[in-house]
Amino acid sequence: MPDFDVIGRSKPKIDGRAKVTGEAKYAGDLKFPNMLVGKILTSPHAHARILGIDTSEAGKLPGVKAVITHADVPELKYGISPARWDENIFCRDKVRFVGDKVAAVAALDEETVYKALRLIRVEYEELPAVLDPLTAMNDGQPQVHDEYPRNINTEIHQHFGDVDQAFKDAYHVRTDRFVGQRTYQCPIEPHSAVSMWADGKLTVYSSTQSPHYFQYYLAREFGLAMGDVRVIKPFVGGGFGGKLEPTGLEFAGAVLSRLTGRPVRMFYDRHEMFAHNRGRHRQYMELTSGVDRDGRILGLYANFIMDGGAYTSLGVASAYYAGAMLPLTYGFENFKFDMYRVYTNLPACGAQRGHGAPQPRYALECHLDMVAKDLGMDPIQIRLVNARRPNTVTPNEFRVNSCELTACLEKAREMSGWDEKKGNLPPGRGIGVAVGSFVSGAGYPIYRTDLPHAAAVVRVNEDGTSATLYTGAVDIGQGSDTVLCQMAAEAMGFTYESMKIVAADTETTPHDFGAYASRQTLMSGWAVKRAGEEVKAQLLSMAAELLDVDASTLDCRLGVIFDVASGTARLNFTEVARTFFVKRGPLVGKGSYAPPKLGGKFKGAAVGTSPAYSFATQVSEVEIDAETGEIKVAGVWDVHDCGTVINPSLLSAQVHGALFMGMGESVWEQVVFDDKGKIMNGNLGEYRLPTALDMPKVTSALVHGEEPEPAGPWGVKEVGEGATIPTMGCYANAIYDAMGIRLDSLPLSYEKVWKALKEKREQER
């Protein structure tokens, strides 16, 4: 490993103290003079025509300052995916799910807002609802949107190589079907936004993963110049994909503020978060593969249907990701992918940690274990046979540089004691393996633009004792502020402790697309590294002038400028930076990053492209209670190829957090609806996230290739989402190993285990 001073070390989180002491202010904590409180009235029906809305009684309630409906807001449809703008600020003709936006109120306090909402009279004509994605495309089904016949939101047909020929050539062909469930991100901080529209300028403080996309879509919706919209991210308590797009809180809050001339704070309650959703899609997945005698995959066919809910959200990308990420881990050449993402009268689904990848990965990892069993192969062996090699290209034209999947598999085998345990565990115990891979940032932004993906400015403060990093990158709890300050200090030759940061404010920080697709360490990191290096170059040129030597003879590390040849300290950062300011003006460095042109030319080729990919293997050992179906996880071993590590303890936290979410989706979490499309468990009591007590012992390790990843600054790659991806398949495979039952739908609930065991006993009898 190269020698670093600031990166590669577990520096304390830059905002740790503020968060632990409660000093950190989140959007919902903010208070401004004369601020009003606003809320949205939502639909009680899954599908209904709006016949009339009477807001007169609500408007008369003392303390109410504004009541708005579709008549008061722009008609322009919006959505985070430009391919399908299908959402209005408020429903105009009909409501499309329980929770759809109908009206909003701003009042002096929360109590009055809730009372006013109850006074709004909406007359509905109920319509038959589409709740089943499998029948939504049939003739005669109700239409969710008139513009999208047969409720088809997205249709994908991709074919690379020749899958049919591959199956003909194969020694063994097998088809399996799986179902992935609807889950919700459940960030602990509910969505909040404070909007202020004054003097032609809209300012929004929001719990967001991307001030930039919020700024872009708010400006578009209201016909404002982007410069007249300012979006500021305060502290954020988690997003996981659910806070990537502006919600009714920002749009309705802006209108309420414009009408009243006062700041308006809008927020979702927990059950409203579930209704707004944008979580993981329910997905029906059929996989067919053909392998040779050695288990080498010759071709793979993925045939999927996704329940999109009532709107597109980021679902076009989710649909493409579902197939596109499959070939990353295994080196086959023939790949076919068919997908229908259909509209239903349920909350809209979008991007959730790992985006479209985790459920198809669960399906493929289960499928591959079944193929291995057919061939009499060890599950790790079949993965080693197929594991992708570095410097290869996938059939869907993703260029993979560094790739240590083979090393991940070998390390996981060794750490977990796989060879000793496999086949030798006591009854009720089993061990399973699965792999995964994820992007280190998306190759293309969500809407078409030639803006660089990330930019940064470093300004050394005038007395030279500290430097401030200005970045549009978005810390939502994952620690990007900390990591980027480490990177800036490393690039400048300064210390982490001297760094300050101003981030995620569209007016004071340079552009960045935000926190999604595991992009910031690589993409924002490049911009920060370049900005830091520009500072260092200027600093050394000043030092060279003061010392009357050539700048190339000098370097700076940890605030000390020294002669490279002798290693002798000559000057310090602070005094030279101060002199720089006196003689030459502000010491500022800037940097930006745009990825190279990536991917193929076919339809949808952009989705899944990335400058670099992470790879991971997980092994888990489970213990099953044969009578109750209860699953106890005895241990998890996670091995990651995530490139150079900037902050080891934050990296561990990401792995643990991602695994925690993957575990929740594996065993416990599912959004459940009644037959009217109403959520039955929109709360943290019945939507069961795992608790700290449910967390198993996790042993993690990293592997590195001989050459660092060339596409990342200092060789970094992603980690934040990658560890979510293998978990579901890994658990399913371990359960199979323990009990000989194959659960083909998520979650792998205790009752499903119990039922499968019962059926197995009855069959054996």
Add this chain to the structure above:
Amino acid sequence: MYLPDFAYYAPDTKEEAVELLVRSRGTARVIAGGTDLMVKMKQGLLSPEALVSLKNLDGLKEIGTGSGGLFIGSRVTLNELINSPVIQATYPSIAGAAHQMANNQIRHTGTMGGNLVSAVPSADLPPIFIALNARVRVTGPAGEREFPLSDLFLGPGRTSLAPGEILTGVVVPEQKTTGSTYLKFGLRRSGALAVVGVAAAVTMEGPTVKDARIVLGAVAPVPFLAGEAAKTLYGREFTTELAEEAGRVAASECRPISDIRGSAEYRRDLVRVFTRRSLEKAVREGHV
């Protein structure tokens, strides 16, 4: 979600509290920890016109033993139950049941009395208390009275408390029970309601079962004694096979429904499993 409007009283005596309830003609509700009531009010499932808080009635915080047995005041919180040296010394199985409830934050606030009078079918305390023959003490317009806890529950959310009556505590009578326990099956290790809860209390004479009480939670509108299952045990030598047989009888006695936490079929089989396991635990490990 926001609380509806309501009047709020915090009387200093039981008599005042009773009078306030009587005067409200059924429109007021008693509040102690509020961990169940506040949620239901926010959800609009309950909208009492007034709340009568017991927070100033310090007498209801008592835990003590006397001639009548073990007395636990209704305002005792779940964590106080868990940490009480008196309960640890008498029936740690009560503490054990409380420890399986909700999560630490809620156990600090929620009270024993609240857990009983909410009459939630899946509540965790009623089974162990009924298994231990507990009686409830109430005070009301007609004075004090005491009756078996099993008679308190009429249906989900419904109790036999008369208008104006307040639960003041629970009495666990002195008994020669050999062992008791409560086993809960929840869908995660903390903060999960019982899919099935089974309490067992057994009295042994050497290897033979002299008496047994098996109480099932979450598998009927109210927690109930599985009388037939208990009868299969009387006078017989205790073995795992016998416990399994009692479990099968208990499974046939229960009346579970299917809901978001589990199907009726699943619950019925879990009753079998947990009846056997709770009997074995009570017989072999005592009051745990």
